[in-house]
Amino acid sequence: MPLIKLQTSVQPEIAAVGELLKVLSAALSEQLGKSEAYVMTAFEGGIPMTFAGSGDPCCYVEIKSIGQFSAQQTRAMSEFFCGTIEARLGIPKKRIYIEFSDAKGYLWGWNGTTFG
Numbered sequence: 020m021p022l023i024k025l026q027t028s029v030q031p032e033i034a035a036v037g038e039l040l041k042v043l044s045a046a047l048s049e050q051l052g053k054s055e056a057y058v059m060t061a062f063e064g065g066i067p068m069t070f071a072g073s074g075d076p077c078c079y080v081e082i083k084s085i086g087q088f089s090a091q092q093t094r095a096m097s098e099f100f101c102g103t104i105e106a107r108l109g110i111p112k113k114r115i116y117i118e119f120s121d122a123k124g125y126l127w128g129w130n131g132t133t134f135g
Contacts, residue, residue, distance in 0.1 A: 020085055020127050020134060022059045023047050023100075027078040029108050030065035039107050043100065050096050051084055057129075070114050077114040078104055085124045085134050093119050 023043050031039075040060040048055035070077035080100060096119070101112040124135025 020057050020059070020083075020122070020129060021047050021051055021053055022061070022081065022083045024061040024063075024081045025078060025104070026063045026066050026068070026080075027076070027108065027110065028064075028066055028068040028074070029076045029078075029110060031108055035107065036062050036064065039103075042103060042107075046099060046103070047082065047096075050092060050099070053084070070116075075114065076108070076110045078108070078110045078116075080104070080115065080117040081120065082117060083120040083122050085122045085127060087121050088119050 025043075040062060044055055044058045044060045047060075048058050068074070068077050068079070082096065082100075097117050100117060101115050104110055104115055105112050125133050127134050
């Protein structure tokens, strides 16, 4: 059930968003060692946002997964995802926040049941 959701002030071409989501999906699967069959990605662009009092391009990313993240995992994911977003969307890494959330299986539903 890993999820990666991006909210950003930029509005790229739809084809670029689709390609970015594919890259993020595969990378999240690999980083967590979980099947990509359960990975969900979401993108919301063109959202009015500020960061550090500025309306310059910025991005907020949520990464959720059942289980616990290690400090090593979150550092590696932050490096990879910030770098990828910067390269693909032109948003400087210093204007990207990432929130990592551990989810309990019984609090995440799918297919008419839960994961716990």
